[in-house]
Amino acid sequence: MxxxxxxxxxxxxxxxxxxxxxxxxxxxxxxxxxxxxxxxxxxxxxxxxxxxxxxxxxxxxxxxxxxxxxxxxxxxxxxxxxxxxxxxxxxxxxxxxxxxxxxxxxxxxxxxxxxxxxxxxxxxxxxxxxxxxxxxxxxxxxxKLPELSRREVEVLELVAKGLRNKEIADLLGFSEDGAKQHLRRIYGKLGVTARVEAIAEAQRRGILDRR
Incomplete structure (x- = not known):
């Protein structure tokens, strides 16, 4: 044209x-x-x-x-x-x-x-x-919201798939305690206190769906 x-x-x-x-x-x-x-x-x-x-x-x-x-x-x-x-x-x-x-x-x-x-x-x-x-x-x-790091999004994706802390740690190459630390930071950034709440809030914001 x-x-x-x-x-x-x-x-x-x-x-x-x-x-x-x-x-x-x-x-x-x-x-x-x-x-x-x-x-x-x-x-x-x-x-x-x-x-x-x-x-x-x-x-x-x-x-x-x-x-x-x-x-x-x-x-x-x-x-x-x-x-x-x-x-x-x-x-x-x-x-x-x-x-x-x-x-x-x-x-x-x-x-x-x-x-x-x-x-x-x-x-x-x-x-x-x-x-x-x-x-x-x-x-x-x-x-106003803090940004999730790429690694934190990876952890959250695995949480959404139902994996436990040790499974997440084994897949991503850090300790089980490291997985817990990542989750604590994720909870803080999303303003939640539990895995189910973290998944729901991430889905509401579109964080999981966009990746």
């Missing part, structure tokens, strides 16, 4: 064909937008970006081959000026946190109506960071 320099050129990335078609039809209602490409997986985002160099990417979180967070990271590693809006059904604080940490410029839920989507695209195109009030609240709340 030939790009029109007078319009904001968009790349849509979503693994659902009907979502891509729906967004494309919706955005055609606004003359200032032009959808120049669409991707069904995270790897295709990079290939199509190289080909079309869109102004803004609308990126879903859950996609095959490479998820939205991974695609944002790889895209910005190659194109530091790329502008990405996460457009997803997931509004958990950990998803929002990881999206902005990866370098996304905006975050919007798919329930948003066209005027809000258009506002987000224009803001990000201008080089601004954009998020609705409910997402801004999640970002602020998540910023």
């Amino acid at each position: 030939k790009a029109d320099p007078s319009r904001i050129r968009l790349l849509i990335a979503d693994d659902h064909y009907i979502v891509i078609m729906g967004l494309t039809a919706l955005l055609k209602l606004r003359k200032e937008f032009q959808v120049v490409a669409s991707a069904r997986d995270g790897k295709a985002v990079l290939e199509l970006y190289r080909e079309h160099h869109p102004d803004v990417v609308l990126m879903d979180l859950q996609m095959p081959k490479l998820d939205g967070i991974g695609a944002v990271k790889e895209l910005l590693a190659e194109f530091p000026d790329a502008r990405v809006i996460i457009l997803t059904s997931f509004g958990r604080e950990e998803d929002v946190h990881l999206a902005f940490k990866a370098g996304a410029c905006g975050y919007l839920l798919k329930e948003a109506e066209l005027p809000v989507l258009a506002e987000a695209i224009h803001a990000v195109h201008r080089g601004e960071r954009w998020m609705p009030a409910n997402v801004a609240h999640l970002v602020a709340e998540r910023a």
Whole structure:
């Protein structure tokens, strides 16, 4: 598709064909937008970006081959000026946190109506960071929380699978006491006191589901 320099050129990335078609039809209602490409997986985002160099990417979180967070990271590693809006059904604080940490410029839920989507695209195109009030609240709340280390997430994943301390220690290469120490730190960071509570809180935040 030939790009029109007078319009904001968009790349849509979503693994659902009907979502891509729906967004494309919706955005055609606004003359200032032009959808120049669409991707069904995270790897295709990079290939199509190289080909079309869109102004803004609308990126879903859950996609095959490479998820939205991974695609944002790889895209910005190659194109530091790329502008990405996460457009997803997931509004958990950990998803929002990881999206902005990866370098996304905006975050919007798919329930948003066209005027809000258009506002987000224009803001990000201008080089601004954009998020609705409910997402801004999640970002602020998540910023108050201590970050789990990669090893602590690994321990938590094994806890969620039902492994006991000794089994976790054997798998990860430290002592049983080391496993207990990791769990104590995890409990402290999540604000819980037991394994079941830790799993529930991690699932609520999206920590386990994002890994």
